[in-house]
Amino acid sequence: MKPPTYRYVFGARISAGVNSTVVSFVAMKYSDDGILRAKRFYTSKDEFIKVLSGYWPSPFNPNKIDHFKENHVIGGVFVNDTIRVEVGYCPSLDSLWKIRYSDWPFHGKNEAGWSLNKMRPSLKQEEYLAKRYNIKQLDFDYIVDTSFWKLLYDVSDSTWIENYKFIQ
Template identity: 30%
Template sequence: MKKSLLIIFFINTLVLTSFTQILVPKVKNDTTAQRIHHFFGFSLVPTLNGSLITFAIVRELRDGSKEISFISKDTFILQAMGTQDSKANPKKESFFKKYNITPEALDEIWKLRYSEHPYSQKKIFGWANKESIPSPGQMIELKKFGIENMFSYCYGEKAFKLLQLIQDPSWVVRYKGL
């Protein structure tokens, strides 16, 4: 009797274990856990503390929506340089070196939206063809970087590619002419 119960138990365990492995197969070299879901980004929307640009960490969710965590410009710089821990930069690489840009490029982003600095008493000119919004031609250019409207976020590789262009005088001249 004990032998037959033990044999039945063993067979059931074997069948259930095999069945479980069929339902939940193990995948070798699964890279989904390694995919980065957090990115550095910015928006052309002013902040409540007086900054003309909103810096953020943008998290892409599985359903396609985005979760935005606001950060300061200084935090953006430290994390993008790899000197401060960041979910958007777990390898702590310097995105500034990788894309050959300087942190000063961040101070030029506002010029994409404004024709003149809105808070300065000095006349500091931006690149936009309208007072506080890019022209339709400029918006077409910004759409290449994920900026569909003034509330959109430019993030990930597109953000750093746009920062590269901001430092390129020939691109700035072309942008002003759009």
């Protein structure tokens, strides 16, 4: 009898949540028959990046696959040996909030987003996001699996960004 195989899926939700996080992350483990076997939520982008990149051992990335490289998205862990610090980086993850907000929603950062409305995308932008990334409700749904990687790729594409800003 062969050992069970699993499929590992990652995702993000762009919605103000606990601890003043604008984006939260999820990792899920599915069995061959499509049953969800485990789920972990991340509010720390740094931890999530370390799992996605295979830098940290994780039950959601047991083979330590660099999913950034596999999905052609810039990201990983920068290691500064001089000061012994390991920092996760992914410009696309840093930009996810921009699809929901017209400006950074908290104090301390003066940066513009891409949404046509202050606290959520316009109706047409929301319809576009729902269709393109297979979600029903931006407030509650995680954009997962291949849609998650498509989103990360899109938010790093200047043409996609300009087109998104003007969806009316």
